[in-house]
Amino acid sequence: MEKILSTIAVTTFVVMSTATFGYVQYTSVGLSQYPYFHLGSLIIGGLVVISLKNKFSRLYVTEALGVFALYTVMIYLFTMPVIDVVT
Numbered sequence: 001m002e003k004i005l006s007t008i009a010v011t012t013f014v015v016m017s018t019a020t021f022g023y024v025q026y027t028s029v030g031l032s033q034y035p036y037f038h039l040g041s042l043i044i045g046g047l048v049v050i051s052l053k054n055k056f057s058r059l060y061v062t063e064a065l066g067v068f069a070l071y072t073v074m075i076y077l078f079t080m081p082v083i084d085v086v087t
Contacts, residue, residue, distance in 0.1 A: 003057055006053065006061045007054050010050055010053045010061060010064045010065065010068075011050050013068065014046035014049060014068055017042075017068065017069070017072050018042050018043060018046055021038075021039065021075070022039055025038070025039070028081045029080060033080060035079050035080065038075050038078070038079055041075060042071075042072065042075050045068065045071050045075075046068060049064050049068045049071075052064070
């Protein structure tokens with residue numbers, strides 16, 4: 001039961017983070033320059049983290065959440081609005 005609940009917690013975090021990314025990118029650049037590749041990379045990364053959490057019971061929930069949070073920040077940093085602000 002604990003394994004199922006921890007996987008559900010990680011899945012909820014991944015879905016909410018991905019939805020937030022999609023909404024923020026849509027409001028900042030619109031559909032004409034929407035970063036579909038970045039969104040796809042975020043979805044694939046989320047699926048990998050969820051499957052690793054489901055497969056390895058010794059992987060803590062906080063570790064999985066931390067890994068995906070850092071991955072999300074990395075994806076955010078390489079989108080066009082952030083690069084425009086930096087340059």
